[in-house]
Amino acid sequence: MAAPEKLTIDTPEQIPLEFPLAGVGSRFLALAFDTLLQAGAATILLLILLAVRLFAAAAWPAIGPWVAGGLLLIGFAIYAAYFAIFESIWSGQTPGKRLVGLRVIDVSGRPLTVFAALIRNLLRVVDQIPGIYAVAIVTVLFTRRNQRLGDLAAGTVVVHERSEAIAAPETRDRPAARHGAHRLEPSEVILIEEFLRRRADLDPWVRLQSARRIATRMQAKLDLAVVEDEERLLEDLAAEYRAGDRYR
DSSP states (O other): OOOOSEEEEEOTTSOEEEEEBOOHHHHHHHHHHHHHHHHHHHHHHHHHHHHHHHHHTTTOTTHHHHHHHHHHHHHHHHHHHHHHHHHHHTTSOOHHHHHHTEEEEETTSOBOOHHHHHHHHHTHHHHTTTTTOHHHHHHHHHSTTOOOHHHHHHTEEEEEOOSOOOOOOOOSOOOOOOSOGGGSOHHHHHHHHHHHHHGGGSOHHHHHHHHHHHHHHHHHHHTOOOOSOHHHHHHHHHHHHHHSTTOO
């Protein structure tokens, strides 16, 4: 049973968005980088603790069990918390995922929440059975959205992320542009304003693709030249329409 290569989401802006789903190969490449990073961090910490034990053994002979306990605690933290922490603070990415160009998002297209990151990674211990992620491979291959058990429980998917970045909206004053916004239909203005209202809650990639699709639609309608900053164009169109006599 082959899973589709793309996930299509119908957003409230009525613009269908397509997300290229990550398969087994790209996900395991990211996992390999993350595992190497985990192993490197664990090795460094191990050497530090062994050095502490060596130099402190003479003054505190009973330090041995404490060092062993510290090693177990740190090893567990590196193994269990690594993915959840990075995915929470890096909006669905770990160093490995960032290097490969993957991101974890909610199935609705919204950003990954801390709770979802915890849930999907708590089940990693099951997904990796019997130590080679066999359970994860099977579920990714046979689920419609390429999801492992952790993804199914958390309601998440892993997608390929494009390299475009969203520029922060500029706050400086700018002259009112004349794009012919008065020719827009009320429904089109509602579409623009709904996106502008909700954009801060969208995943960065979803936000970029939504702005691009809406801007492309408005450029075709108003016969405008292609712009680099789609969000700024939408801001200008909304402001121009509000300032016109047709806004109500």
